[in-house]
Each structure stands twice: as C-alpha cells, then as structure tokens.
Amino acid sequence: MASTPEDKQRKENLAGIGCARKRKEDPRFIQGKGHYVDDIKLPDMVYGALVRSPYAHARIKGINKDAALALPGVLTVLTADDLKPLKLHWMPTLAGDVQAVLADEKVCFQQQEVAMVIATDRYIAADAVELVEVDYEELPALVDPHQAMVDDAPVIREDLVGKDEAGQGKRIHDNHIFSWEVGDKSKTDATFKKAAVTVKEEMLNQRVHPCPLETCGCVASFDKVNGHLTVHITSQAPHIVRTVVSMLSGIAESKVRIISPDIGGGFGNKVGIYPGYVVAIVASIVLGQPVKWIESRIENLSSTAFARDYHMVGELAADKNGLIQAMRVNVLADHGAFNSHAQPTKWPAGLFSICTGSYDIPVAYARVDGVYTNKAPGGVAYRCSFRVTEAVYVIERMIDVLAKKLAIDPAEIRRRNFIKADQFPYQSALGWSYDSGNYPAALDKVLEAVDYEGLRKEQAEKRARGELMGIGLSTFTEIVGAGPSKACDVLGVGMFESCEIRVHPTGSVIARIGTISQGQGHQTTYAQIIASELGIPSDQIQIEEGDTDTVPYGLGTYGSRSTPVGGAAAATAARKIRDKARKIAAHLLDVSEQDLEWDIDRFRVEGAPDQVKTMKDIAWAAYNNVPDGLEMGLESVNYYDPPNFTFPFGAYLCVVDIDKYTGETKVRRFYALDDCGTRINPMIIEGQIHGGLTEAFAVAMEQQLVFDESGSIHGNSLMDYFLPTFVETPVWETDYTVTPSPHHPLGAKGVAESPHVGGIPCFSNAVNDAFSHLDIKHINMPHSAFRVWKTIHAQGLDKRT
C-alpha cells in the first residue's frame, strides 16, 4: 500500500525507531532533580569511611581501634577479624578467584581496604580514619608483571600457595593466575615459518581507569524487624549484585532489594562488587541503621576497577603483496592483587579472540597469561566489550606495521585484507561467526569524505619541509551484545536480558528492562523500540530500570549489550503483545486473524481499509472483551537469549599535526564512520560517538595509572589523571552506513563502545604515522607531549637550523 501523508503522520506521532527524539531523562537532570546515590538520605543514616593501606605489600601486625572508638560520634570500627565470624572477610570475585573484603593479615596493594569506620557524620568518620593505628611490616613489592613469574619473585597471594588453580585453569607459578589460548598453534607457527614477510612488535595497552565523574558508593539499609536488606548502589548490574549479596549474606534473595538510582557514568567501573559495598552492608546489619559509603576520587582511581594493562606481542605473517596469512599474539595480563576482572565467567581474556579484526586471516593463535602484581585488582572493560579494545588495538597497529614494512599504503593494505561483503556470515580463524558487514564501502566513504589522496600529498610536502603530520586509520570490528547463554554466563547466570511490558486499559504502557542506563538514554530509546512495535506513541511509554524488586532479572548494562540484548528483549516482548492484540482485534472485528494486517498503530481487515482497531481500542478491550479462551489483560515478559553476538564496525580517520619542538599533538581532523546496523535514535547515537571518541582520545594521548618501584600509585587524583577538558578535546565529524544484523529482531548492533574501541588505535596510528618515514616501527601509548617529544628528540628532529 502506498504511504499517504496521513500514514506518515501516524508514524511520526509514534516517535519510534529512527526518530531523533529528545531525551525523556533530561528534564530532571537539567533541574538538579537527578537522583544519584549520594543524594539519598535515609532516617538514622550513618557514614562509613575506609582505612586504607599506605603500602603496596605489607604484613599487618596489629590494628588498634581505641583512639578511633573514643572519638565522639564513632559507632564502630570493622576489621577483617570482625568479619571472620561471619565468613565475610573474603568474597568471591566474578572471575572465580577470591578477594579480601578487609585485609586479612596482609595488604597486597596500596590503598587496599583495611578497616571501615562508621560514624554519625562524614567529617567524624574521616577524622576517625586517621585515628586507626595499623602496624605494618613492609614486604618487597612486585610491580612489573614481567617479573611476576621469576623464581624469587615475592609471593603475593599466600592464601593460594600450593593451589594449582585459582578459578580459571592451571597455574604454573605462585603469581600466575591462568593461561588461556585459542586457535591452531602448530598451523600458525608453520605458516609463520614459510611466510615471505613477517612482522613482530611489542605493544602495551597501559593501565588506565574508566573514571566516571560520579565515584562508586552505596547506601545499605537493613531492616532488623522484617529481615529485609535494601541497597542503593551505583551498579551497572543490580541483579548480579542481588544474587551475590544473597549468597554472601545468607539473606534470601527475595528479601534483598538492590536499587541502582541515576548513575553518573559507569564505563565499566561500576560492574564489579567492591569491598566498600560489602562492609557497608555488614555494618548496616550489625548496627540496624542505614550506612552510606561514598568513595573519594582518590579512592576511586586507586582501588576500584582499572582497565587494560595488557602487555602484548603481536605478529603477522604475509605474502609480498601484504595479504595476511597468519596472526600470532602473546599477552601478559597484569590483573593486580586479586583476579576480579569482570568478564563472562568462562572467558579469562574476555573476547580478546576478536583480534583478527576486519581481515580475512586464515589461521591465527592467541595466548594470554594472567599474573598477580601488587596493584589494585580489576581488568574491566572500559567503555568496551570484554578485552575488545586490546584486541582491536593489536590488529589495527600491526596492520600498519606490516604496511610500513612492505611500503604499502595503510588504506590499500586494509582493502586487500578485508573480509568481503559476500563472505558474511564469516567464520573467523579464532572461532567467531561475524553476523554482517561491508568494510570496503565504509572505508571508501571515509577516504572520499576527507580527500585521503590530498592528505597524503600534503603530508609528503610537509615532510619535505621537516614538519610532522600523521594520518591514522582504523577499520575495526567489535564484538558486543554478550551474549548467548551457551557461551556466556556470570557466576552461572546466563547472559540473557529481560523485558516486561504492561499495556494499561487506556493505552499507556510501562516497560521494565533488566539493563540500567548510565547516561545512554534508555528511557528514551527503549520507548522508541516499543512504540514502533506496538503502535503506541513513545511519550506514553514509561521505562523503568534498576530496581530488582520490580524489574525482571537482567544482567545489566556493559559491553554494549543494552540495545543488542535488552533492545531485542523489548522488541520480542512487544511482539508477544501484538500477537495477543491481533487475536483481540480479530474478535472485535469478527474476522479471522489471517484476515488482519498490521498498519503502523492498528490492525485492519485486508481489502476493507475502514475496518480497523487501533492499539488503543485493543488495550481497552483487553480488559473487558476478549475472545473465549484468552486471558484478560495485555502484558508480556521476554527473557531474550541472543543466538549470537553482534559485530558493529566502523572506519575512522584521524589527522594530527605534531609540534616538533614541544611534542604537542594537535588533532586537526577526526572523521568517524560507524555502522551499528539499524539506528534507533540518531541524536543519541551521535552523542554516544562524541563521548566514546573523547574517551579514546584520553586513553591514546595521556591517560595512565603510574606506579613507582615500591608500588605507590602516582597520579591518582584529577590533578594528574588526565580527563580531557573543553580545550584539548577535538572536534568530531560523524558519518554512518547501515548494515543490519540478520539475527537481531531489529537489526541493531549497539554503538556506544565502538568509538572508544576504534578510536584508540586511530589516534595511535596517526601519531605513529607521523614518524613512518623514519626508522621507527611502533611507539607505545600514551602519546603525551613529553613522550612524543622524547621520540622527536632521539631522532634529532628538533634541531634548529
């Protein structure tokens, strides 16, 4: 049927999929009416503050609480000895290891949690922290992961001595956590042996921190009368918190309520369960009062989950035309003092095996070894799917290294190696089935938009004048939307996502989804999905997340899983409602279901365009006039177990100019083309890309958690830890292609992490490219002015003539 202006109007009225709808969450945020965890104030609430270790590695010889307890207003001081009778001084991690809740006889990283003071006021709690006397005997610290497995390395985890397993396979040294390998090693080795060209580089994805603007915190409130525990918490995965808290505390899961209120950014930092949360909960149970614990910025940067710290050796084997024949990667992963990285349980290196990227590489092998060091635990996905940033970095850098060796243009070598559009679904050498893609089209669109040839010409001219200009490319493929429950679980819970939809008699809707927004605009986009599926305007659809008492079990928001999995659950739940609505419509119109066709917001009888029942009519009828044998009401629940991951991709290009006297890098242009399949809200997508690129810029150029030889962390406040301001942040240009995912109900793939994952190698490639005419194969991140200047200076490029 041809679309009339009236049809178009009806469609627009829905403000559904594809509409740049303004955000529903904004009115409260712009008026200061957001509801973040530190805004919560409960009657009788008291404050917790943590005593933390000044040493990276030390034995605790004694703790004296007397002075702290004597301070008026201090209610209690909890240490590991107080938690022991409850068996809560250690807790399981998501990675199968255990982590000290409060240091048990020794500390293993600087700023480790040693005791918690509870006081009536946050100032008194802070005073009392200073009054807790801890007697330490300092031990030699292990900081460099490359020294973790030498014979006389200090043993960090005495609790694991003699155990040949720490939850993720066999250990070969006291400081070893796991070895994980994938691919065909012998075939890969054989291909390398006979290859015409091979390249090999060591490269580091330095230790960084997601650093959301709001730190982590909670308000734990135990009601002694009815045995109910309520925890308001900055969690990206509230249901997982509920399950873990129930397992740890012995309180029935039905009596534990976890509420994630508005969250001031997460970026992976708020996936894990931290000691502060556990002690606050214990304190609330002990005292029978609500306990608030909020991290300071220094605590956040020093102790809650860091990201990366992947020390990689990448290798490619190719023929003389640059066609890649094999890839080999060996990684040493620094997991800190406890293995509490947040990955699906079976994947100790996450989805690192996406490291063959967008290229048709016939054979590959990757191995990752995790080790303990005297640093904070973690290894979370910082605005990326699990270890995907590291994987994409190694392939996107290595392909440039290969291009340089063969004197092939970086765009051309990519084109030669791309998986072709007709190869999808594509089976990668390391076991993934890529859903869909069109990589050459994306790259060509970008090259044309920026006049790539012109840029290369300009670069050649500048080089002739002794100026430094770099052009970086990144043609990445991500793997997101974890994930199929047969492959992915967290502590045994499959990584499905859930949605419950209720259509009220008057036609408005409430939908509850197991994910949790941290700025992604779920209240806006999920409503658009349901609007298009149900034919009810998105303004009449209320979205609720984050309260485990009302929302069906979900795995939360991280790893770009909200649209791929939560969005699919929403669409599928809505389709169940539409199926029932069809039955009701047939009953009301006295025709058979087969005679009806769906038309934007109504069913109509085929061939009789005036015979219609709108969704609003049907909603009313669902509560008073349904066909025999059908239940009253109009609601549904869907637990969506995705058949596969989704594979968003993109082509990015970055142009930098480097000042050869100061080493300062100016990003002149950044052009980002993303393909996330079907686009739900273009305005929100663009906003996510701007933000992700800014975080990528931060990581590539400046961010790093630095430690000295004693394991002291340097730069753990915003004085030193780089967050880009208005001034440094480049201008972003965005573009897109649309290649829907064939297995997703809407064809959507997820987008928020692509700019971070694809952006980092793009910046790094641009800086490296500025030196590609010299005998320099690879420069590690971060590309700070000082580090870039050191490269320039070593080459003598800054000599004034």
Next chain:
Amino acid sequence: MAKKHISFTLNRQNIDVLVEPRELLIHVIREQLQKTGSHIGCETSHCGACTLDLNGQSVKACTVLAVQAEGGEVLTVEGLLQNDKLHPLQEAFMQEHGLQCGFCTPGMLMRAYRFLQENPQPTEAEIRSGMAGNLCRCTGYQNIIKAVQTAAKNMASA
C-alpha cells in the same frame, strides 16, 4: 567543634544555618539544605560538578568553606527555574543533547549561566576556554558548546 551561625541567600531565599567552621559549602548545601543538584566529583576543584554562583562569580563549592558564604548570594541549578519557566540554557541543553548521565550538568549549567553574563556572544573558542574548568565524561563537549551557542542566541533575541 563549636558551630557558627551563618546567613546567606540560596536561590533568592534567606537561609540561616549552623555550620562547623571547617564544613565545605557543597556539603552544607547538599546535606543540610538538601539541594542535591550540585554534585561532588573530585573534591579538588578539578571537575566542576559542584560549580555554583556565589556573589556573581562561578565557584567550585567543594573547596569553599560554608562560612565564606556568610552574607552572600548563592545560586544553584535549582534556582535557574523562575516562575516555572526554564532558563534558556536549560532548554538549550535538552535541545542540543548537551547531557548524558547528567552528573556534570548542574555544574555545567551554572558555569554557562555566569559565562554568558561575562561574554554574551562568545565564539566557539571562547566557550572552550571559558568553560574549561568543568569536566564531562559523556558528551565530548561538542553538544554542550552547541547548547551554549543556542542559549546565547535565544537570550539575545529574547
């Protein structure tokens, strides 16, 4: 610690409050006076989430003592709404998608509110330097700049 009695106006209302001399203005506003729009992101005056207007200047309330507000005029994000009407900056932030998680937004709005009085018709470069004390982790700033420009335009034509 002996408490001190202080008076100031908060969002055009007279306030009398007892504070410890060491108490920070941000804590008094958020906890005693329960205006939780201004946030705490770093406690070292780097992030600007606590930015508010004190006596016609942008200040970071995490490093201002409450006693310093004695006799002063304080405006927070809760005071931007007047007669149930949103400030043009609030409208523009929604219009241009100048916020995501919303945590930095009150501080951003308050800095922009003062900045546009200092410079009613700023260029992009002037916005970038004039707002550089406020950090955002979500937006990459581009849409915040657009929002400030839109607000400036709307305020000029109002």
